[in-house]
Every structure is written in C-alpha cells, then in structure tokens.
C-alpha cells in the first residue's frame with residue numbers, strides 16, 4: 001500500500017464519518033430516527049432469515065431493503081425538504097447551533113405552560129419585525145430559559161407584551177403588536193383572548209412564528225401565517241420548530 005492510497009483511505013473514512021454524523025444531527029430530533037431503527041431491524045432480520053434459509057421471508061425482506069431508498073424518500077419527505085432548503089440557503093452546517101435554540105424554546109414554553117405563566121414569543125424569520133420594536137425595550141440578550149422566565153415573570157416590569165427573537169438573541173421585550181381589526185363575532189367564535197389574537201395578527205402580516213403560552217389554559221400554541229395550532233405538546237412543538245427554522 002503506497003502512502004497516497006493510505007492517506008486517501010483515511011480521508012475517505014473521515015469524510016464518510018462526517019457525512020453520517022451530519023445526517024444524524026439533522027435527523028436526530030425527528031421521527032426519522034425511529035424509521036432508521038426500523039430499517040436496521042428489518043435488515044438484521046433479513047440477514048437472519050437468509051442464514052436460516054427462510055426463503056419467502058428472506059425474499060420479502062430483501063425486497064423491502066432493496067427499495068428502502070424509495071420508501072425513505074416518501075417517509076422522510078418533510079425532513080428532506082427541510083434539509084435541502086437549508087443546504088440551499090447555506091444553513092445546513094448551522095443546524096446544530098439552531099437546534100439548541102429550538103430545544104431551549106420548546107422546553108421553556110412547555111414549562112411555562114405547566115406553570116401557567118403567560119407569554120408571547122415572536123420569532124423573526126425573513127421579514128424583519130423592527131417596526132414593532134420602536135416603542136419596546138431593547139435587550140439584545142442571549143436567548144435562554146432563565147432569561148425568558150425572568151422576562152415573563154409577573155413581577156417583572158417587562159412581562160407585559162411580547163418578546164422578539166432573532167436567531168439566538170432576544171432583541172426586545174414589551175413589544176406590543178398593533179391592534180388589528182378582527183370583528184367581534186370572529187373573536188367570540190375563536191374564543192381566544194388578546195395574547196392569542198396578537199400572535200395571529202402578527203403572523204398574518206409577516207412570516208414570523210408566534211409562540212403563545214396561555215396563562216389561563218396552560219397550553220402552548222403556535223401561530224403561523226395567521227393560523228393557530230392550538231395546544232402543542234413538547235415533541236410536536238419541537239418538530240414543528242425544526243421544520244420552520
């Protein structure tokens with residue numbers, strides 16, 4: 001073996017390891033991991049069936065394993081779409097950094113809901129929310145559970161209104177979403193109060209995501225494009241945020 005083929009083998013192994021690690025990071029917080037585990041089980045059983053000469057079972061399992069790429073493309077569709085759009089935007093490699101924000105947010109609001117601590121968190125995406133922050137309190141603080149809990153703690157002067165989050169920063173607190181014209185009938189039918197309506201309003205006029213923790217109901221809702229996904233649990237919320245960020 002020449003030194004060149006030795007070095008290229010090492011580089012080859014390192015690159016494959018990196019690709020596998022990268023895929024693991026991208027998929028670990030979705031249901032994809034259970035699909036991968038399912039595939040590994042089917043693959044192992046097919047080897048055992050082969051070994052034991054269980055012809056029909058081995059044939060069926062070989063067929064499933066052989067067509068896994070097509071199956072995976074169908075089953076992984078939301079994840080693949082997300083991964084491709086991130087890579088397209090050059091954000092794929094930043095996913096790990098983003099995953100911390102997603103987890104921190106999902107954990108924080110779930111805990112807030114359990115403690116009936118009301119909150120409104122506006123997550124900026126492509127459309128800037130600067131116009132909302134003119135009369136707000138500028139912060140530019142690192143996003144953390146402690147910081148969000150402190151802000152929305154009832155005794156804090158900043159607790160009234162929303163916070164605006166950009167990446168892993170909390171840009172401002174006491175952000176007031178301008179009153180929107182939602183007719184009285186609709187308000188009655190929707191049965192939501194002003195915090196939820198503010199979340200619906202801001203997301204109908206921007207591409208922001210609003211996380212709304214209901215003080216009264218102890219629920220977490222996510223507003224997007226003016227529509228509310230009501231009462232999300234931790235897993236669903238995290239999955240939704242991963243898809244959107």
Ligand SMILES: Nc1ncnc2c1ncn2[C@@H]1O[C@H](COP(=O)(O)OP(=O)(O)OP(=O)(O)O)[C@@H](O)[C@H]1O
Pocket residue numbers: 118119120159160161162175176177178179192193194195196197198213214215216217
């Ligand atoms: N336009 C707004 N912009 C930002 N925050 C708002 C706005 N309107 C209300 N809020 C916040 O919502 C709080 C009042 O929530 P309200 O009880 O009316 O709504 P809700 O949707 O029923 O929420 P909850 O279930 O938490 O009671 C206010 O104290 C304020 O912090």
